[in-house]
Amino acid sequence: MDESGSAPVELAVRLISETAHDLRSPLASVAATMELIRDGQLGEVTSMQDDVLQAALKQCDYLNALVGEMLHADGLLGGTTTLHRRVVRRSEIQNMVSDATAAVLATKRIELLFDGLDANEAPIYVDATLLCRLLVNLVVNAERASSEDSTILIKAHDDHECGVVRWSVVDCGGGISSEKMRELANPGASPKRAKSDYGGRSTGTGLGLMICRQLATLHYSDLRIRSRVGSGTDVMFETPLAHPTAVATAFARFRNQIFGPAMRPKPIAGDIVPSQSDRSAAASSWKEATLNFVGAGPRCGSxxxxxxxxxxxxxxxxxxxxxxxxxxxxxxxxxxxxxxxxxxxxxxxxxxxxxxxxxxxxxxxxxxxxxxxxxxxxxxxxxxxxxxxxxxxxxxxxxxxxxxxxxxxxxFGHAVDRDTVRPGTDPIASSPVAATRLDEELRRLTVRMRHHSDRMKSQSAALRPPRS
CATH class of the missing domain: 3.30.70.1130 (EIF_2_alpha)
Known part of the structure:
Protein backbone atom coordinates (compact mmCIF):
# COMPACT_ATOMS: atom_id res chain seq x y z
CA MET A 1 0.00 0.00 0.00
CA ASP A 2 1.04 3.54 -0.65
CA GLU A 3 1.25 4.95 2.83
CA SER A 4 1.68 8.49 1.58
CA GLY A 5 -1.58 8.23 -0.34
CA SER A 6 -3.61 6.94 2.59
CA ALA A 7 -2.11 9.29 5.21
CA PRO A 8 -4.53 12.19 4.51
CA VAL A 9 -7.48 9.81 4.79
CA GLU A 10 -6.22 8.36 8.08
CA LEU A 11 -5.68 11.83 9.51
CA ALA A 12 -9.14 12.98 8.46
CA VAL A 13 -10.82 9.86 9.84
CA ARG A 14 -9.03 10.20 13.16
CA LEU A 15 -10.14 13.82 13.43
CA ILE A 16 -13.72 12.85 12.56
CA SER A 17 -13.73 10.09 15.17
CA GLU A 18 -12.47 12.41 17.90
CA THR A 19 -15.04 15.06 16.95
CA ALA A 20 -17.82 12.47 17.11
CA HIS A 21 -17.08 11.83 20.79
CA ASP A 22 -17.72 15.51 21.50
CA LEU A 23 -20.98 15.51 19.51
CA ARG A 24 -22.63 12.52 21.17
CA SER A 25 -23.28 14.06 24.61
CA PRO A 26 -24.96 17.32 23.47
CA LEU A 27 -26.98 15.38 20.89
CA ALA A 28 -28.27 13.05 23.60
CA SER A 29 -29.22 16.07 25.74
CA VAL A 30 -31.18 17.65 22.87
CA ALA A 31 -33.05 14.40 22.22
CA ALA A 32 -33.85 13.93 25.93
CA THR A 33 -35.21 17.49 26.17
CA MET A 34 -37.48 16.99 23.17
CA GLU A 35 -38.76 13.72 24.65
CA LEU A 36 -39.69 15.56 27.87
CA ILE A 37 -41.62 18.14 25.85
CA ARG A 38 -43.32 15.46 23.73
CA ASP A 39 -44.38 13.48 26.80
CA GLY A 40 -46.05 16.57 28.30
CA GLN A 41 -43.64 16.96 31.21
CA LEU A 42 -43.32 20.71 30.53
CA GLY A 43 -46.94 21.38 29.60
CA GLU A 44 -49.68 20.22 27.29
CA VAL A 45 -48.63 19.46 23.71
CA THR A 46 -50.96 19.90 20.75
CA SER A 47 -51.30 17.34 17.97
CA MET A 48 -49.39 19.52 15.51
CA GLN A 49 -46.59 20.10 18.03
CA ASP A 50 -46.40 16.37 18.67
CA ASP A 51 -45.94 15.69 14.95
CA VAL A 52 -43.14 18.27 14.77
CA LEU A 53 -41.42 16.79 17.81
CA GLN A 54 -41.69 13.27 16.39
CA ALA A 55 -40.06 14.44 13.15
CA ALA A 56 -37.31 16.20 15.11
CA LEU A 57 -36.65 13.08 17.19
CA LYS A 58 -36.34 11.03 14.00
CA GLN A 59 -33.72 13.46 12.79
CA CYS A 60 -31.93 13.10 16.13
CA ASP A 61 -31.93 9.34 15.64
CA TYR A 62 -30.45 9.82 12.20
CA LEU A 63 -27.78 12.19 13.56
CA ASN A 64 -27.00 9.72 16.32
CA ALA A 65 -26.53 6.98 13.73
CA LEU A 66 -24.26 9.30 11.73
CA VAL A 67 -22.19 10.02 14.84
CA GLY A 68 -21.96 6.27 15.40
CA GLU A 69 -20.60 5.83 11.88
CA MET A 70 -18.06 8.57 12.58
CA LEU A 71 -16.95 6.74 15.73
CA HIS A 72 -16.60 3.47 13.82
CA ALA A 73 -14.70 5.05 10.92
CA ASP A 74 -11.36 4.94 12.73
CA GLY A 75 -11.79 1.26 13.58
CA LEU A 76 -12.80 0.40 10.02
CA LEU A 77 -9.77 2.12 8.55
CA GLY A 78 -7.40 0.65 11.13
CA GLY A 79 -8.79 -2.87 10.79
CA THR A 80 -9.85 -3.17 14.46
CA THR A 81 -13.55 -3.78 13.80
CA THR A 82 -14.85 -6.95 15.47
CA LEU A 83 -16.30 -9.40 12.96
CA HIS A 84 -18.71 -12.30 13.26
CA ARG A 85 -19.14 -13.88 9.85
CA ARG A 86 -21.72 -16.65 9.69
CA VAL A 87 -24.24 -18.33 7.41
CA VAL A 88 -27.08 -15.83 6.94
CA ARG A 89 -30.41 -16.01 5.16
CA ARG A 90 -31.00 -13.04 2.86
CA SER A 91 -34.48 -12.47 4.23
CA GLU A 92 -32.82 -11.60 7.55
CA ILE A 93 -30.81 -8.87 5.81
CA GLN A 94 -33.93 -7.57 4.08
CA ASN A 95 -35.81 -7.24 7.36
CA MET A 96 -32.89 -5.47 9.06
CA VAL A 97 -32.45 -2.95 6.24
CA SER A 98 -36.19 -2.29 5.95
CA ASP A 99 -36.50 -1.52 9.66
CA ALA A 100 -33.39 0.70 9.70
CA THR A 101 -34.37 2.83 6.69
CA ALA A 102 -38.15 3.11 7.11
CA ALA A 103 -38.09 6.45 8.96
CA VAL A 104 -35.56 8.06 6.60
CA LEU A 105 -37.40 7.03 3.43
CA ALA A 106 -40.82 7.99 4.78
CA THR A 107 -39.91 11.70 4.71
CA LYS A 108 -39.84 11.69 0.89
CA ARG A 109 -42.30 8.80 0.51
CA ILE A 110 -39.59 6.74 -1.20
CA GLU A 111 -40.33 3.06 -1.75
CA LEU A 112 -37.54 0.56 -1.07
CA LEU A 113 -37.72 -2.47 -3.37
CA PHE A 114 -35.87 -5.79 -3.03
CA ASP A 115 -34.95 -8.34 -5.68
CA GLY A 116 -33.22 -11.65 -4.93
CA LEU A 117 -33.56 -11.51 -1.13
CA ASP A 118 -36.31 -14.08 -0.65
CA ALA A 119 -36.08 -16.63 2.13
CA ASN A 120 -35.59 -19.49 -0.35
CA GLU A 121 -32.50 -17.93 -1.95
CA ALA A 122 -29.08 -19.48 -1.29
CA PRO A 123 -27.60 -18.30 2.05
CA ILE A 124 -24.54 -16.06 2.20
CA TYR A 125 -21.46 -15.95 4.43
CA VAL A 126 -21.30 -12.45 5.93
CA ASP A 127 -21.31 -10.41 9.09
CA ALA A 128 -25.03 -9.61 9.15
CA THR A 129 -24.64 -6.41 11.18
CA LEU A 130 -21.88 -4.97 9.00
CA LEU A 131 -23.65 -5.93 5.77
CA CYS A 132 -26.78 -4.20 7.06
CA ARG A 133 -24.72 -1.09 7.86
CA LEU A 134 -23.26 -1.14 4.37
CA LEU A 135 -26.65 -1.39 2.69
CA VAL A 136 -28.24 1.20 4.99
CA ASN A 137 -25.45 3.68 4.25
CA LEU A 138 -25.91 3.18 0.52
CA VAL A 139 -29.69 3.54 0.80
CA VAL A 140 -29.30 6.77 2.81
CA ASN A 141 -26.93 8.14 0.17
CA ALA A 142 -29.44 7.16 -2.52
CA GLU A 143 -32.26 8.83 -0.57
CA ARG A 144 -30.38 12.13 -0.46
CA ALA A 145 -29.98 12.08 -4.23
CA SER A 146 -33.57 10.97 -4.95
CA SER A 147 -36.68 13.05 -5.41
CA GLU A 148 -39.98 12.52 -3.62
CA ASP A 149 -42.23 9.57 -4.51
CA SER A 150 -39.37 7.71 -6.20
CA THR A 151 -37.95 4.22 -5.67
CA ILE A 152 -34.66 2.68 -4.55
CA LEU A 153 -33.81 -0.90 -5.49
CA ILE A 154 -31.61 -3.37 -3.61
CA LYS A 155 -30.79 -6.26 -5.93
CA ALA A 156 -28.87 -9.46 -5.16
CA HIS A 157 -27.84 -11.56 -8.18
CA ASP A 158 -26.22 -14.98 -7.77
CA ASP A 159 -23.10 -15.83 -9.75
CA HIS A 160 -22.69 -19.51 -8.91
CA GLU A 161 -19.71 -19.92 -11.23
CA CYS A 162 -17.73 -17.37 -9.18
CA GLY A 163 -19.41 -18.33 -5.89
CA VAL A 164 -20.58 -14.80 -5.07
CA VAL A 165 -23.72 -12.71 -4.74
CA ARG A 166 -23.49 -9.41 -6.63
CA TRP A 167 -25.31 -6.67 -4.75
CA SER A 168 -26.57 -3.43 -6.29
CA VAL A 169 -28.21 -0.38 -4.71
CA VAL A 170 -29.86 1.55 -7.54
CA ASP A 171 -31.48 4.98 -7.43
CA CYS A 172 -33.01 7.28 -10.04
CA GLY A 173 -31.52 10.47 -8.63
CA GLY A 174 -29.41 13.17 -10.21
CA GLY A 175 -26.30 11.05 -10.70
CA ILE A 176 -22.65 11.95 -10.11
CA SER A 177 -20.52 13.99 -12.49
CA SER A 178 -17.22 12.77 -13.96
CA GLU A 179 -15.26 15.20 -11.79
CA LYS A 180 -16.85 13.91 -8.60
CA MET A 181 -16.34 10.31 -9.71
CA ARG A 182 -12.61 11.02 -10.02
CA GLU A 183 -12.59 12.44 -6.51
CA LEU A 184 -14.26 9.29 -5.19
CA ALA A 185 -11.76 7.03 -6.96
CA ASN A 186 -8.78 8.90 -5.51
CA PRO A 187 -7.76 7.13 -2.26
CA GLY A 188 -5.47 9.99 -1.28
CA ALA A 189 -8.14 12.66 -1.40
CA SER A 190 -9.49 14.05 1.84
CA PRO A 191 -13.02 12.79 2.52
CA LYS A 192 -15.59 15.44 1.78
CA ARG A 193 -19.18 15.57 0.77
CA ALA A 194 -19.60 15.32 -2.97
CA LYS A 195 -22.49 17.05 -4.66
CA SER A 196 -24.17 16.13 -7.86
CA ASP A 197 -23.96 18.61 -10.70
CA TYR A 198 -27.58 17.78 -11.42
CA GLY A 199 -29.79 20.24 -9.58
CA GLY A 200 -27.19 20.84 -6.85
CA ARG A 201 -28.68 18.05 -4.75
CA SER A 202 -26.29 16.55 -2.22
CA THR A 203 -25.49 12.89 -2.80
CA GLY A 204 -23.73 12.36 0.53
CA THR A 205 -20.83 10.49 -1.05
CA GLY A 206 -18.10 11.71 1.32
CA LEU A 207 -17.77 10.03 4.71
CA GLY A 208 -20.58 7.57 3.96
CA LEU A 209 -18.92 6.09 0.89
CA MET A 210 -15.53 5.99 2.59
CA ILE A 211 -17.08 3.84 5.33
CA CYS A 212 -18.90 1.75 2.73
CA ARG A 213 -15.58 1.11 0.99
CA GLN A 214 -14.18 -0.40 4.20
CA LEU A 215 -17.34 -2.40 4.92
CA ALA A 216 -17.17 -3.90 1.43
CA THR A 217 -13.51 -4.80 2.03
CA LEU A 218 -14.52 -6.77 5.13
CA HIS A 219 -16.57 -8.96 2.77
CA TYR A 220 -13.63 -9.38 0.34
CA SER A 221 -14.96 -6.94 -2.25
CA ASP A 222 -14.28 -3.60 -3.88
CA LEU A 223 -17.01 -0.97 -4.09
CA ARG A 224 -17.96 -0.07 -7.66
CA ILE A 225 -19.99 2.98 -8.58
CA ARG A 226 -21.73 3.42 -11.92
CA SER A 227 -23.51 6.70 -12.54
CA ARG A 228 -24.79 9.10 -15.17
CA VAL A 229 -25.88 12.67 -14.57
CA GLY A 230 -29.65 12.87 -14.87
CA SER A 231 -30.21 9.10 -14.77
CA GLY A 232 -29.10 7.85 -11.36
CA THR A 233 -26.43 5.81 -9.61
CA ASP A 234 -25.76 2.10 -9.13
CA VAL A 235 -23.40 1.07 -6.30
CA MET A 236 -22.18 -2.55 -6.44
CA PHE A 237 -20.23 -4.99 -4.29
CA GLU A 238 -19.99 -8.75 -3.71
CA THR A 239 -20.35 -11.23 -0.86
CA PRO A 240 -19.48 -14.95 -0.91
CA LEU A 241 -22.11 -17.66 -0.97
CA ALA A 242 -22.24 -19.87 2.12
CA HIS A 243 -20.29 -22.91 0.98
CA PRO A 244 -16.61 -23.79 1.50
CA THR A 245 -15.42 -23.30 -2.09
CA ALA A 246 -17.03 -19.87 -2.37
CA VAL A 247 -15.62 -18.61 0.94
CA ALA A 248 -12.13 -19.96 0.20
CA THR A 249 -12.13 -18.48 -3.30
CA ALA A 250 -13.38 -15.07 -2.14
CA PHE A 251 -10.77 -14.77 0.61
CA ALA A 252 -7.90 -16.04 -1.56
CA ARG A 253 -8.82 -13.70 -4.41
CA PHE A 254 -9.02 -10.73 -2.04
CA ARG A 255 -5.71 -11.54 -0.37
CA ASN A 256 -3.91 -12.31 -3.61
CA GLN A 257 -5.17 -9.37 -5.65
CA ILE A 258 -4.47 -6.64 -3.13
CA PHE A 259 -1.30 -7.76 -1.36
CA GLY A 260 0.19 -10.68 -3.28
CA PRO A 261 3.21 -10.38 -5.59
CA ALA A 262 0.97 -11.21 -8.57
CA MET A 263 -1.16 -8.13 -8.03
CA ARG A 264 -3.72 -7.06 -10.58
CA PRO A 265 -3.03 -3.79 -12.41
CA LYS A 266 -4.51 -0.86 -10.52
CA PRO A 267 -5.79 2.34 -12.11
CA ILE A 268 -3.87 5.53 -11.51
CA ALA A 269 -5.34 7.38 -8.54
CA GLY A 270 -8.28 9.45 -9.67
CA ASP A 271 -8.79 7.68 -13.00
CA ILE A 272 -12.22 6.31 -13.80
CA VAL A 273 -12.27 2.60 -14.51
CA PRO A 274 -14.34 2.07 -17.66
CA SER A 275 -16.83 -0.76 -17.65
CA GLN A 276 -17.16 -3.25 -20.50
CA SER A 277 -20.25 -1.45 -21.75
CA ASP A 278 -18.32 1.85 -21.75
CA ARG A 279 -15.58 0.35 -23.89
CA SER A 280 -18.01 -1.21 -26.35
CA ALA A 281 -20.23 1.86 -26.63
CA ALA A 282 -18.19 5.04 -26.64
CA ALA A 283 -21.30 7.15 -26.95
CA SER A 284 -22.55 6.05 -23.52
CA SER A 285 -22.31 8.71 -20.84
CA TRP A 286 -22.37 6.24 -17.94
CA LYS A 287 -19.20 6.45 -15.85
CA GLU A 288 -17.79 3.84 -13.50
CA ALA A 289 -15.30 4.11 -10.64
CA THR A 290 -13.83 1.39 -8.43
CA LEU A 291 -13.10 2.13 -4.78
CA ASN A 292 -10.35 -0.26 -3.69
CA PHE A 293 -9.07 -0.98 -0.21
CA VAL A 294 -7.54 1.91 1.75
CA GLY A 295 -5.80 1.48 5.09
CA ALA A 296 -3.03 -0.38 6.90
CA GLY A 297 -1.91 -3.59 5.21
CA PRO A 298 -1.21 -7.03 6.72
CA ARG A 299 1.75 -7.75 8.97
CA CYS A 300 3.00 -10.50 6.65
CA GLY A 301 2.55 -9.35 3.09
CA SER A 302 3.82 -12.46 1.29
CA PHE A 412 -22.20 -44.36 6.83
CA GLY A 413 -23.50 -44.50 10.39
CA HIS A 414 -20.35 -43.60 12.31
CA ALA A 415 -20.83 -42.33 15.84
CA VAL A 416 -20.68 -38.55 15.53
CA ASP A 417 -22.66 -35.65 16.92
CA ARG A 418 -25.94 -34.97 15.20
CA ASP A 419 -24.95 -31.33 14.86
CA THR A 420 -21.64 -31.87 13.04
CA VAL A 421 -23.04 -30.94 9.63
CA ARG A 422 -22.16 -27.56 8.19
CA PRO A 423 -24.16 -24.71 9.79
CA GLY A 424 -27.11 -23.62 7.69
CA THR A 425 -27.95 -27.13 6.46
CA ASP A 426 -30.45 -29.70 7.68
CA PRO A 427 -29.24 -32.77 9.62
CA ILE A 428 -28.15 -35.58 7.30
CA ALA A 429 -30.16 -38.77 7.65
CA SER A 430 -28.57 -42.19 7.22
CA SER A 431 -29.14 -43.51 3.71
CA PRO A 432 -27.62 -46.22 1.46
CA VAL A 433 -28.07 -43.97 -1.59
CA ALA A 434 -24.64 -42.36 -1.30
CA ALA A 435 -22.85 -45.72 -1.01
CA THR A 436 -24.78 -47.09 -3.99
CA ARG A 437 -23.93 -44.07 -6.12
CA LEU A 438 -20.28 -44.35 -5.12
CA ASP A 439 -20.17 -48.01 -6.20
CA GLU A 440 -21.79 -47.14 -9.53
CA GLU A 441 -19.31 -44.32 -10.09
CA LEU A 442 -16.36 -46.61 -9.33
CA ARG A 443 -17.64 -49.21 -11.79
CA ARG A 444 -18.12 -46.54 -14.45
CA LEU A 445 -14.60 -45.20 -13.92
CA THR A 446 -13.16 -48.73 -14.05
CA VAL A 447 -14.80 -49.40 -17.42
CA ARG A 448 -13.67 -46.02 -18.71
CA MET A 449 -10.07 -46.61 -17.63
CA ARG A 450 -10.11 -50.05 -19.29
CA HIS A 451 -11.27 -48.50 -22.56
CA HIS A 452 -8.57 -45.84 -22.31
CA SER A 453 -5.96 -48.54 -21.69
CA ASP A 454 -7.10 -50.56 -24.72
CA ARG A 455 -7.04 -47.45 -26.90
CA MET A 456 -3.52 -46.54 -25.76
CA LYS A 457 -2.31 -50.08 -26.52
CA SER A 458 -3.75 -49.97 -30.03
CA GLN A 459 -2.25 -46.53 -30.69
CA SER A 460 1.12 -47.71 -29.40
CA ALA A 461 1.00 -50.73 -31.69
CA ALA A 462 0.15 -48.52 -34.66
CA LEU A 463 3.11 -46.23 -33.96
CA ARG A 464 5.60 -49.09 -33.51
CA PRO A 465 7.84 -49.34 -36.61
CA PRO A 466 7.43 -52.55 -38.62
CA ARG A 467 10.05 -55.23 -38.20
CA SER A 468 12.45 -55.62 -41.09
Missing part, protein backbone atom coordinates in the same frame (compact mmCIF):
# COMPACT_ATOMS: atom_id res chain seq x y z
CA UNK A 303 2.77 -15.35 3.57
CA UNK A 304 -0.28 -16.67 5.43
CA UNK A 305 -0.72 -19.65 7.75
CA UNK A 306 -3.59 -22.13 7.25
CA UNK A 307 -4.69 -24.53 9.96
CA UNK A 308 -7.59 -26.18 11.76
CA UNK A 309 -9.15 -25.99 15.20
CA UNK A 310 -11.60 -28.35 16.86
CA UNK A 311 -13.44 -28.71 20.16
CA UNK A 312 -13.57 -32.11 21.80
CA UNK A 313 -15.92 -33.29 24.51
CA UNK A 314 -19.64 -32.90 25.03
CA UNK A 315 -20.50 -29.20 25.10
CA UNK A 316 -23.82 -27.45 24.65
CA UNK A 317 -24.49 -25.77 21.32
CA UNK A 318 -24.52 -22.38 23.04
CA UNK A 319 -20.97 -22.85 24.35
CA UNK A 320 -19.75 -23.87 20.90
CA UNK A 321 -21.42 -20.82 19.32
CA UNK A 322 -19.76 -18.61 21.93
CA UNK A 323 -16.39 -20.13 21.05
CA UNK A 324 -17.01 -19.31 17.38
CA UNK A 325 -17.79 -15.66 18.16
CA UNK A 326 -14.76 -15.27 20.43
CA UNK A 327 -12.45 -16.92 17.90
CA UNK A 328 -13.59 -14.57 15.14
CA UNK A 329 -13.28 -11.55 17.41
CA UNK A 330 -9.59 -12.35 17.90
CA UNK A 331 -8.86 -12.29 14.16
CA UNK A 332 -7.84 -9.29 12.10
CA UNK A 333 -9.08 -7.90 8.81
CA UNK A 334 -6.77 -10.14 6.75
CA UNK A 335 -7.60 -13.31 8.65
CA UNK A 336 -10.57 -15.63 8.48
CA UNK A 337 -12.13 -18.47 10.43
CA UNK A 338 -14.64 -20.70 8.64
CA UNK A 339 -16.81 -23.10 10.60
CA UNK A 340 -16.81 -26.31 8.58
CA UNK A 341 -18.86 -28.31 11.11
CA UNK A 342 -20.44 -27.55 14.45
CA UNK A 343 -17.16 -28.22 16.27
CA UNK A 344 -14.39 -27.71 13.70
CA UNK A 345 -12.94 -24.64 12.02
CA UNK A 346 -10.46 -23.84 9.28
CA UNK A 347 -8.56 -20.60 9.79
CA UNK A 348 -6.09 -18.37 7.97
CA UNK A 349 -3.75 -16.22 10.07
CA UNK A 350 -1.70 -13.22 9.02
CA UNK A 351 1.56 -14.93 10.02
CA UNK A 352 4.60 -16.72 8.62
CA UNK A 353 6.94 -19.48 9.86
CA UNK A 354 8.46 -17.24 12.53
CA UNK A 355 5.25 -15.77 13.98
CA UNK A 356 2.51 -18.37 13.52
CA UNK A 357 3.27 -20.32 16.72
CA UNK A 358 3.16 -17.19 18.87
CA UNK A 359 -0.02 -16.02 17.14
CA UNK A 360 -1.75 -19.35 17.84
CA UNK A 361 -0.58 -19.32 21.46
CA UNK A 362 -1.99 -15.83 22.09
CA UNK A 363 -5.37 -16.76 20.61
CA UNK A 364 -5.46 -19.98 22.64
CA UNK A 365 -4.65 -18.14 25.88
CA UNK A 366 -7.33 -15.54 25.15
CA UNK A 367 -9.91 -18.25 24.48
CA UNK A 368 -8.94 -20.11 27.66
CA UNK A 369 -9.54 -17.04 29.80
CA UNK A 370 -13.05 -16.55 28.45
CA UNK A 371 -14.17 -20.18 28.12
CA UNK A 372 -13.41 -22.64 30.88
CA UNK A 373 -13.46 -26.43 30.53
CA UNK A 374 -13.35 -26.26 26.74
CA UNK A 375 -10.64 -28.47 25.27
CA UNK A 376 -9.34 -26.91 22.05
CA UNK A 377 -7.13 -28.81 19.61
CA UNK A 378 -4.99 -26.86 17.16
CA UNK A 379 -3.85 -28.58 13.98
CA UNK A 380 -0.38 -28.20 12.52
CA UNK A 381 -0.33 -24.98 10.44
CA UNK A 382 0.80 -24.77 6.84
CA UNK A 383 2.47 -21.56 5.67
CA UNK A 384 1.77 -20.77 2.01
CA UNK A 385 2.80 -17.89 -0.27
CA UNK A 386 0.36 -15.15 -1.21
CA UNK A 387 -0.21 -14.29 -4.85
CA UNK A 388 -0.37 -17.84 -6.18
CA UNK A 389 -3.12 -20.41 -6.74
CA UNK A 390 -1.62 -22.47 -3.91
CA UNK A 391 -3.50 -20.40 -1.34
CA UNK A 392 -6.87 -20.89 -3.00
CA UNK A 393 -6.34 -24.59 -3.73
CA UNK A 394 -5.13 -25.47 -0.24
CA UNK A 395 -7.87 -23.45 1.44
CA UNK A 396 -10.58 -25.08 -0.67
CA UNK A 397 -9.10 -28.50 0.10
CA UNK A 398 -9.04 -27.90 3.86
CA UNK A 399 -12.57 -26.49 4.03
CA UNK A 400 -14.27 -29.02 1.78
CA UNK A 401 -12.43 -32.00 3.31
CA UNK A 402 -13.62 -31.18 6.81
CA UNK A 403 -17.18 -30.41 5.71
CA UNK A 404 -17.43 -33.62 3.67
CA UNK A 405 -15.81 -35.82 6.33
CA UNK A 406 -18.57 -34.98 8.80
CA UNK A 407 -21.25 -35.62 6.20
CA UNK A 408 -19.63 -38.92 5.14
CA UNK A 409 -19.37 -40.13 8.73
CA UNK A 410 -23.04 -39.39 9.25
CA UNK A 411 -24.08 -41.16 6.03
Missing amino acids: RVAIGTTSISGDHAAGAVDTFDRILQSRLGRFEVSYRTTRRTWVWVLDADHRTVADRMRKIDVSLGKLLENVEVTWGEPTVVPVGHRTLQSLLIDRMTTQALSAATSEI
